[in-house]
Amino acid sequence: MKEPTTGFAHGVDSYTTLEGGCCRERPVSGSEWPHAAESALWTAVQSWREDAEPWLLAAEPRLPETLRVNPLRADRAWTERKLRELGGEPIPWLSNGAAGSGAGWRMPWPRGRCESPAAQALVRALHDTGRVTRQESVSMIPVRLLGCEPGHRVLDLCAAPGSKATQLCEEISDVGVVVANESNPGRANLLVSNTQRAGVTSMVVTQHDGRHLPRCPNPGFDRVLVDAPCTGNATTRKNPEIWQRWRASSGRSLHTLQLDLARKAALLLRPGGRMVYSTCSLDPIENEAVVAELLRSCDFLRLVDSEVSKKCPGLITRPGMVDWPAEGEVAEPDEVDPFSPPSEPDILAALPACVRVWNDENDSGGFFVALFENVGDFEVAKALTPDLEMAAAWLKEPPKGRRHQQVPAAAEAVEAVATEWGVEGVTLFHRGQRLACLSEEIQNWFWAGERMLRKGGKLPGGHWHPFQVIQAGLPSWDMRKGRLQRPTSKGIHLLGPMLRNHVHETTAK
Numbered sequence: 127m128k129e130p131t132t133g134f135a136h137g138v139d140s141y142t143t144l145e146g147g148c149c150r151e152r153p154v155s156g157s158e159w160p161h162a163a164e165s166a167l168w169t170a171v172q173s174w175r176e177d178a179e180p181w182l183l184a185a186e187p188r189l190p191e192t193l194r195v196n197p198l199r200a201d202r203a204w205t206e207r208k209l210r211e212l213g214g215e216p217i218p219w220l221s222n223g224a225a226g227s228g229a230g231w232r233m234p235w236p237r238g239r240c241e242s243p244a245a246q247a248l249v250r251a252l253h254d255t256g257r258v259t260r261q262e263s264v265s266m267i268p269v270r271l272l273g274c275e276p277g278h279r280v281l282d283l284c285a286a287p288g289s290k291a292t293q294l295c296e297e298i299s300d301v302g303v304v305v306a307n308e309s310n311p312g313r314a315n316l317l318v319s320n321t322q323r324a325g326v327t328s329m330v331v332t333q334h335d336g337r338h339l340p341r342c343p344n345p346g347f348d349r350v351l352v353d354a355p356c357t358g359n360a361t362t363r364k365n366p367e368i369w370q371r372w373r374a375s376s377g378r379s380l381h382t383l384q385l386d387l388a389r390k391a392a393l394l395l396r397p398g399g400r401m402v403y404s405t406c407s408l409d410p411i412e413n414e415a416v417v418a419e420l421l422r423s424c425d426f427l428r429l430v431d432s433e434v435s436k437k438c439p440g441l442i443t444r445p446g447m448v449d450w451p452a453e454g455e456v457a458e459p460d461e462v463d464p465f466s467p468p469s470e471p472d473i474l475a476a477l478p479a480c481v482r483v484w485n486d487e488n489d490s491g492g493f494f495v496a497l498f499e500n501v502g503d504f505e506v507a508k509a510l511t512p513d514l515e516m517a518a519a520w521l522k523e524p525p526k527g528r529r530h531q532q533v534p535a536a537a538e539a540v541e542a543v544a545t546e547w548g549v550e551g552v553t554l555f556h557r558g559q560r561l562a563c564l565s566e567e568i569q570n571w572f573w574a575g576e577r578m579l580r581k582g583g584k585l586p587g588g589h590w591h592p593f594q595v596i597q598a599g600l601p602s603w604d605m606r607k608g609r610l611q612r613p614t615s616k617g618i619h620l621l622g623p624m625l626r627n628h629v630h631e632t633t634a635k
Contacts, residue, residue: 161369162186167359170374173451174408175444175484184486189363191233191240192217193249193258194266194289196324197296199619202228205257209233212245217263219441219488220270227270228296230263237364256324256619261289262364264483264493267441268353268404269293271432271481271495276301278348279571283336283391286313288320290353295326303567305347305593307332307339318597322616328565330572331596337386339394340592343575346396346507354384356405356412360492363485377411378465384416385464392424392498393509400430401498406491408484410450411465413494414477417446418468421476426502429476432495442487446480446496510578531590532557532598534569542610543603548626555599559606563620564599572598 162168162182172178193214195205206216206229213234220230233240233249240246252258269290274280274297285291285306294304306321306329308314314333321329334340357376362368388403395401403420405412421427434443452465468474483493504511535554539561544550553564574587585591590598602617603610613621 162362165369165372166374167362167369167372171408174410174447180486181484184484184489185362185492187363188236188239189262189491190489191235191237191249192261192263193231193233193252194220194261194293195228195231196257196259196292197228198300198324198326199257200623201257205252206231208248208252209258212248219438220263220266221439228293230261230266231258232263254323256616259289259292259320259324261293262361262491264360264488264490265289265406266293267434267438267481267483267493268351268402268495269297270437271434271497272297272349272351272402273400273437274298274302274349277567278302279342279346279567280304280349280351281339281342281347281391281394282306282351282353283339283387284308284353284355285331286310286317288317288324290351291317291329292320292324292326294349294351295324295328298328300326300328301565301567302328303565303572304329305332305342305572306330307334307336309333309335314596321597322600325600325616325619327563327600327620328568330568330593330598333594333596337383337390339390341509341578342394342507343571343577343587344506344510346394346399346510348396348399350391350395350399350401352388352391352401352403354380354387354403354405354412354416356380356384356407357409358406360406360408360485360494363491377407377409381411381416381464384412385419388416388420389423392420392427392500394507395498395500396507397426397500397502397504399500399507401427401500402495403498404493404495406493408482408492408494410447410467411452413482413496414447414450414467414480415452415465417477417480417496418470418473419462419464420498421473422462422470424508426500426504426508427498428501429479430497430499431479432481432497434481434495441483444482444484444487445478446482448474448477530557531595532562534573535561539605539610546610546627547613547621549621549624552624553599554603556605559604560601560614561603561605561610562597562599563602563617568598 168182171181209231214231217230217232253260276299278298280294282291282294286308291304291306306317308317317331357372359368359372391401449467481495485492532555535556540554553566553569555562555564576584576587578584600617601614602621604612604614
């Protein structure tokens with residue numbers, strides 16, 4: 127069974143399409159919010175919080191346009207100046223944080239409804255050139271709370287369309303590796319497009335069912351993000367069809383998938399590493415119930431304080447729920463109903479560490495975030511622990527490479543880059559008529575690291591197998607008939623400061 131890609135939300139960006147290089151919402155005919163007060167969602171929200179009326183009032187108006195500035199660009203200050211000239215303001219709880227954190231900005235018009243053609247054209251140009259990413263403000267929270275650092279090996283298990291994946295690359299200052307996985311081929315291609323638009327070298331795009339992601343090299347991932355497919359009932363401000371479509375059974379239909387994805391991700395998290403589970407849903411069946419079941423089944427995980435007040439100062443949040451109405455299945459005496467509130471004292475004590483963001487308290491959409499830490503006493507990720515006992519005799523022959531896969535560039539190509547353009551010290555991979563720049567960690571760990579097979583044995587490094595890699599790094603040079611031609615338009619911002627030859631200085635005039 128594949129992860130659903132239609133009918134349910136995948137993060138907060140699911141119901142958008144790419145139009146002219148920018149994310150634009152689907153047009154909605156007629157009245158946009160005719161079903162709110164009579165909806166099943168409104169009935170449910172009244173059972174999830176006592177003061178529900180403010181939420182209903184805030185869940186109807188269209189969202190403001192929000193952007194994330196790319197901190198990897200040398201002209202970041204210029205970009206922010208242009209946004210301010212358009213009337214934009216920094217979002218206080220998404221200001222520039224630690225090294226690599228790009229600021230969130232709020233523009234003075236509703237999402238997708240800029241009335242100034244000039245302003246619309248400028249924002250589109252900033253987006254198309256990777257200087258900004260159009261992203262809902264609450265969608266930036268999970269990556270902020272994950273606490274990535276330069277050099278980290280990060281997994282984004284459900285990565286498309288790529289707003290959080292590119293944000294992860296920014297958080298690690300494009301130094302390290304972000305494995306951005308997506309099961310659907312079309313959405314994986316969209317992920318590649320957004321990676322190239324952002325101009326990052328540390329991302330590897332893979333295509334797998336997230337529940338069956340292959341084993342990575344030891345010791346596992348330092349950070350993992352599971353932004354799980356969900357009902358998206360916290361996105362009513364941009365997806366009005368939810369008022370009519372959502373049912374109380376919707377969350378239960380996704381619970382098992384969400385749990386399986388989170389479990390798989392946890393098994394690939396190294397000891398001491400941290401994992402975020404997030405949804406754009408308000409339903410505790412998709413949130414706290416999944417967290418509770420994850421704590422039951424993964425004794426090496428614990429919920430930890432997300433330090434949201436420090437990482438997103440000024441953001442108004444509520445703690446995780448410990449009680450909720452649930453019409454669960456009839457469980458056997460020795461079984462636990464996965465939809466009902468937990469009864470275990472340790473889980474009840476842990477759940478308030480989860481973070482709930484409600485629409486009305488930050489003039490935003492809603493979101494749920496839970497931060498876990500691997501506290502196991504083993505040396506590598508749980509999925510990799512049996513591999514430590516494998517003898518060298520289990521070493522197998524590396525598989526034959528797939529046709530058209532990216533491979534390290536030939537010495538002649540590397541020399542041509544150095545002699546013709548004066549660029550040295552970059553990691554280059556080759557495929558077709560393109561050379562791509564990759565972060566060193568992609569080559570040293572994800573390409574060259576030994577990896578273990580599901581049925582036993584291990585493979586030497588020097589290939590992508592068993593991962594299906596769609597794109598690694600940033601295509602940076604065009605080639606023709608095996609000869610180096612010129613830098614690509616997507617790669618020029620990265621290569622510009624490195625070029626020593628074929629460079630002509632110009633003035634502002």
